Amino acid sequence: MILPQVLWGVLLPAGVAGVVLFFLGGRSPAAAAALAVGAGYAAGCFALWGMPPFPPIDSGDWIFWLAIAAAGVAPLPLPPRARRLAGAAIACGLSSLVLLPVVRRNWSAPLGVAAVAGWSAAVLAFWWPLERLSIGAGARFAPVVLWGTAAGMSIALVAARSARLGQQAGMVAAALGAAAVLSWLPERVHLGRGSLGPYAVILTGLLMVGVHFAQLHWAAAILMLAAPAAAFGARSLAERCCPGAAAALAGLALGALLLAGAVGIQLAASPSSPYEGY
Numbered sequence: 001m002i003l004p005q006v007l008w009g010v011l012l013p014a015g016v017a018g019v020v021l022f023f024l025g026g027r028s029p030a031a032a033a034a035l036a037v038g039a040g041y042a043a044g045c046f047a048l049w050g051m052p053p054f055p056p057i058d059s060g061d062w063i064f065w066l067a068i069a070a071a072g073v074a075p076l077p078l079p080p081r082a083r084r085l086a087g088a089a090i091a092c093g094l095s096s097l098v099l100l101p102v103v104r105r106n107w108s109a110p111l112g113v114a115a116v117a118g119w120s121a122a123v124l125a126f127w128w129p130l131e132r133l134s135i136g137a138g139a140r141f142a143p144v145v146l147w148g149t150a151a152g153m154s155i156a157l158v159a160a161r162s163a164r165l166g167q168q169a170g171m172v173a174a175a176l177g178a179a180a181v182l183s184w185l186p187e188r189v190h191l192g193r194g195s196l197g198p199y200a201v202i203l204t205g206l207l208m209v210g211v212h213f214a215q216l217h218w219a220a221a222i223l224m225l226a227a228p229a230a231a232f233g234a235r236s237l238a239e240r241c242c243p244g245a246a247a248a249l250a251g252l253a254l255g256a257l258l259l260a261g262a263v264g265i266q267l268a269a270s271p272s273s274p275y276e277g278y
Helices: 002-024 029-049 059-073 080-106 109-135 141-159 163-182 197-213 218-238 245-269
Strands: none
Touching: 002 029, 002 163, 029 059, 029 163, 029 197, 059 080, 059 197, 080 109, 080 197, 109 141, 109 197, 109 218, 141 163, 141 197, 141 218, 141 245, 163 197, 197 218, 218 245
């Protein structure tokens, strides 16, 4: 059972992402990064569980379709304002569609609207700043930070008793692992504007499902959302006094500390029940 999970959930997403980046990265690096994550994630999901129906029966399956939508927008020659509007529409659609069952069953209309608005803002607050920060972070540093964030989310989601959500975050980590390796080749990986739509949609969507349908602690979710921006910020500050590898290590250390804190909070909050949650 473990070998198929590793083959389809790790090696396949990494291989698909690596092929996309190798052949398309030199032509349109930012769009290639988005397509690599989206294609790697879609391939892993399809191999393990098949194609989700459209429209989905399970609200969590909207993550799959909206990640594809975000990947499809990336290569389009849109002006900045239109790209922002498309991103905002995807973020609002993700929050609305994933949370719809909770809103219908448990929440009043005002509370539902507030939750959808809050999660939509969280998606964009994770997505857009990361694209800006990645531009100046260096082609080799940014993929490592984003890989570590996805890997940490995978561990925390498994600790939240949801192996399926953890596997999906692991697929994103595998795709970013391929990007981290290929970043050593010239002009193959460029993370900047228009490159992180699928990454942000998948990971924030998984956290949304984890908090509302599994057993993910809200404090762990907040720390994981903050980890990559904190890593980029720490590196930028450290470069003022110790540029180079020391600054990069400082950024990685802060990001790892926040992710470790999130995993620790989740382990402490999760019951010892064998129930696997969502």
